[in-house]
Amino acid sequence: MPDNERSDLQKARDLVRDVVLAQSNIFIKELLRKKDFKGAATKDQFEAQLEEAVDSGKLTYAELTEWIEEMEGWGNEHVYLYKVPDALVESLADPVKVKARLVKGGLGDLWQADRSLEFPEVRKLTGIYHTDGELTFVWHEGADYRKRAPEKDFDEDAADGEHYYYQAYRRMAQRDVTRVIVRRALLAVFLPGDNQPATHTDRRVDLCGEIKALAPFTDWELYSMGEAIKALDTASMRPSLSETLRAPNTRWDAKGGGYVDFGSETDGSYAAVDELREVRAAVRRSKFKGGHAQFRLRLPPLGEKQAKEKERVAKVHLFSDYDRIRLTARLTRNDVWWILKKIPKKRRK
Amino acid sequence: MTPDWQTLEAGFPPAAVEHLRGRYETPGSFSVTVRDLAQDSGASEHDAEALLEALVVGGNLTKQTYKRCAKCGVDLSDDASDGQCHNCNAAFVDENPISVVRYQLDREAPRDVPWVLVLHGMNTRGTWQEELTWLIARSYKQMVPVAIYKYGMVRPGVLFGWRQRMIVRRVIKKFVALSKQARDDGFHGPPDVIAHSFGTWLIAHALDDQRVRVGRLILLGSIVRPDFRWDRLLADHKVDMVLNHGATRDFWVKVSQYGIPKSGPGGRVGYPAPVRNVAAVGLGHSDYFDPEQRMRQLFADVWQPFLRWQSVPPLHGAFEAPRWRPAPLLIRVTTRLLLVGVYASIVGGFAVTLFYGLLCLVR
Numbered sequence: 142m143p144d145n146e147r148s149d150l151q152k153a154r155d156l157v158r159d160v161v162l163a164q165s166n167i168f169i170k171e172l173l174r175k176k177d178f179k180g181a182a183t184k185d186q187f188e189a190q191l192e193e194a195v196d197s198g199k200l201t202y203a204e205l206t207e208w209i210e211e212m213e214g215w216g217n218e219h220v221y222l223y224k225v226p227d228a229l230v231e232s233l234a235d236p237v238k239v240k241a242r243l244v245k246g247g248l249g250d251l252w253q254a255d256r257s258l259e260f261p262e263v264r265k266l267t268g269i270y271h272t273d274g275e276l277t278f279v280w281h282e283g284a285d286y287r288k289r290a291p292e293k294d295f296d297e298d299a300a301d302g303e304h305y306y307y308q309a310y311r312r313m314a315q316r317d318v319t320r321v322i323v324r325r326a327l328l329a330v331f332l333p334g335d336n337q338p339a340t341h342t343d344r345r346v347d348l349c350g351e352i353k354a355l356a357p358f359t360d361w362e363l364y365s366m367g368e369a370i371k372a373l374d375t376a377s378m379r380p381s382l383s384e385t386l387r388a389p390n391t392r393w394d395a396k397g398g399g400y401v402d403f404g405s406e407t408d409g410s411y412a413a414v415d416e417l418r419e420v421r422a423a424v425r426r427s428k429f430k431g432g433h434a435q436f437r438l439r440l441p442p443l444g445e446k447q448a449k450e451k452e453r454v455a456k457v458h459l460f461s462d463y464d465r466i467r468l469t470a471r472l473t474r475n476d477v478w479w480i481l482k483k484i485p486k487k488r489r490k
Numbered sequence: 491m492t493p494d495w496q497t498l499e500a501g502f503p504p505a506a507v508e509h510l511r512g513r514y515e516t517p518g519s520f521s522v523t524v525r526d527l528a529q530d531s532g533a534s535e536h537d538a539e540a541l542l543e544a545l546v547v548g549g550n551l552t553k554q555t556y557k558r559c560a561k562c563g564v565d566l567s568d569d570a571s572d573g574q575c576h577n578c579n580a581a582f583v584d585e586n587p588i589s590v591v592r593y594q595l596d597r598e599a600p601r602d603v604p605w606v607l608v609l610h611g612m613n614t615r616g617t618w619q620e621e622l623t624w625l626i627a628r629s630y631k632q633m634v635p636v637a638i639y640k641y642g643m644v645r646p647g648v649l650f651g652w653r654q655r656m657i658v659r660r661v662i663k664k665f666v667a668l669s670k671q672a673r674d675d676g677f678h679g680p681p682d683v684i685a686h687s688f689g690t691w692l693i694a695h696a697l698d699d700q701r702v703r704v705g706r707l708i709l710l711g712s713i714v715r716p717d718f719r720w721d722r723l724l725a726d727h728k729v730d731m732v733l734n735h736g737a738t739r740d741f742w743v744k745v746s747q748y749g750i751p752k753s754g755p756g757g758r759v760g761y762p763a764p765v766r767n768v769a770a771v772g773l774g775h776s777d778y779f780d781p782e783q784r785m786r787q788l789f790a791d792v793w794q795p796f797l798r799w800q801s802v803p804p805l806h807g808a809f810e811a812p813r814w815r816p817a818p819l820l821i822r823v824t825t826r827l828l829l830v831g832v833y834a835s836i837v838g839g840f841a842v843t844l845f846y847g848l849l850c851l852v853r
Contacts, residue, residue, distance in 0.1 A: 216570065217569075287581075288573040289582075289583030336577070380598060380599060380601070406521055406590075407554065407556070407594050410599065413598070413600075415600045418600050423633065454568070456568065456569070469576050471570045
């Protein structure tokens with residue numbers, strides 16, 4: 142076997158062990174299905190089947206990296222949607238113009254760069270890609286977070302005469318992928334980790350600073366999630382959409398101050414409950430703003446087989462505060478774009 | 491699937507069974523926990539759980555466990571876990587998420603009634619309309635605007651096609667104006683219509699106009715011909731659903747075809763599906779509204795369920811329309827000519843009397 146092939150095989154094995162197995166089981170199952178491997182249910186079984194697929198050549202290193210790009214870092218993140226100024230839409234959709242400006246801005250080496258598997262401690266712009274009119278900026282970061290490790294807790298009597306309790310946290314490594322993607326008139330910023338929206342403003346300013354030659358998006362208009370909440374909540378009340386779009390929780394902010402919270406205690410729409418629907422009917426949209434809401438969207442099936450299995454539903458949280466979208470489940474690239482397409486792009490009124 | 495309530499009442503605390511039955515008979519979804527049911531019905535938690543489990547086994551309810559943050563209560567089911575709550579950042583090892591078991595029935599949401607138009611019949615100024623409006627206003631917790639359209643007493647006018655057409659044009663004009671006002675004030679969607687007697691005829695023919703579209707239509711004492719093409723109007727989405735509530739002792743519906751052009755005993759004979767026919771047994775032409783207690787009962791048992799459920803549940807007194815043939819044309823023409831003649835002679839006699847009276851005065 143030639144060296145480069147052996148090296149690809151080894152890299153594929155490493156990828157399986159380090160990256161692939163960290164993804165959601167449902168996605169791994171679908172990958173294996175496409176390669177005619179069935180029946181695995183646990184991570185150990187998935188690992189065994191993936192190794193067999195790699196060793197037999199059915200699953201190549203190139204296919205794995207492509208698959209990871211589709212899966213890794215999608216979902217469980219915050220998203221901000223900006224309106225691309227009309228004057229820039231065409232130039233950002235033109236790869237020749239984009240490349241020329243990148244080279245001029247000193248970022249030419251990142252143009253269509255090989256997919257990086259590097260995750261440095263400090264966030265790093267690892268590639269700029271242009272495919273089918275879509276411009277993508279990708280940053281990688283080897284983040285870590287604390288996870289409680291109660292088995293390492295202890296307590297002791299200290300020399301000062303007091304008794305102290307110590308709680309232990311394990312440092313957990315994590316591969317964070319940050320993306321900024323321009324699709325025609327829409328620019329989406331995908332921020333993993335950190336639940337504090339106030340810190341997102343600084344992060345967005347930092348990201349923008351790196352790509353300002355092409356997309357100085359912090360100066361652009363953010364789409365209003367308050368308006369999106371109003372539109373989606375109203376749509377969820379239509380009988381024709383009740384199976385695909387549900388609104389278990391919505392907060393309506395009164396323009397005069399205060400708010401009304403509507404909440405279901407199930408995964409169904411609150412407006413499917415008779416008493417709540419009566420109250421909701423008294424809410425005049427013109428007198429309220431969307432505050433925040435959780436929507437449940439039925440996702441398209443991953444594959445033909447999956448269509449027959451349990452339906453996939455994505456929880457999508459929208460907040461008028463900072464105009465942010467919060468996805469809390471792991472998803473695929475296609476899932477995320479499907480969801481973003483469903484969110485009304487409305488300007489603040 | 492509807493549970494067998496009698497069997498359940500024999501095996502479980504009746505108050506708990508009654509409580510759940512009430513929820514089943516309310517449109518829309520519902521969910522309860524064991525504790526909810528025990529507290530609301532006074533049953534023990536053990537009995538409440540046994541009842542709910544029996545309904546799960548019978549396929550009447552589903553049982554679902556939800557994961558919630560112990561600190562902020564946000565739903566964590568199906569979320570990717572980073573070991574902390576995505577809402578309040580509580581570490582799960584310190585604030586272990588709690589599991590909540592709910593017994594639930596997922597059904598279509600209740601239907602909204604955006605606004606209601608009420609149309610009365612001939613030979614009346616429709617005083618029942620005020621009573622019905624008051625009843626509707628009390629029955630909904632949210633505001634449901636009710637528009638009453640009064641076109642006056644049209645006793646002999648219904649005998650003439652030109653007079654019918656004139657009133658239909660007026661109804662259309664008013665309908666368009668009311669629809670715009672409702673829309674401007676945030677009441678979106680076509681109105682539901684409750685029509686009686688000649689009002690049923692008017693709305694049926696007003697639907698020919700492209701500007702007129704209604705949600706659900708309730709026909710009371712309908713004089714629209716039983717072979718009227720409701721199916722076409724329904725297929726064209728000019729009307730969402732039609733309920734024909736016909737009184738079984740309605741004399742005027744029975745004889746309408748002998749006097750009023752393009753009319754028939756629709757209220758008594760019924761209409762082919764998809765129109766829903768329900769018989770009001772023993773009632774006459776205007777008995778729906780009087781006494782008020784009866785109107786309230788009919789509203790609760792028939793009209794309200796028809797308006798509020800997306801998929802209307804089986805209604806008591808439902809019947810299928812038999813095949814109908816109008817009375818022979820010769821008889822209908824003759825009776826109409828007779829009525830026109832009587833009317834003309836009354837009007838003519840009155841005119842001659844008036845003329846001679848005036849002549850005498852002048853002399």
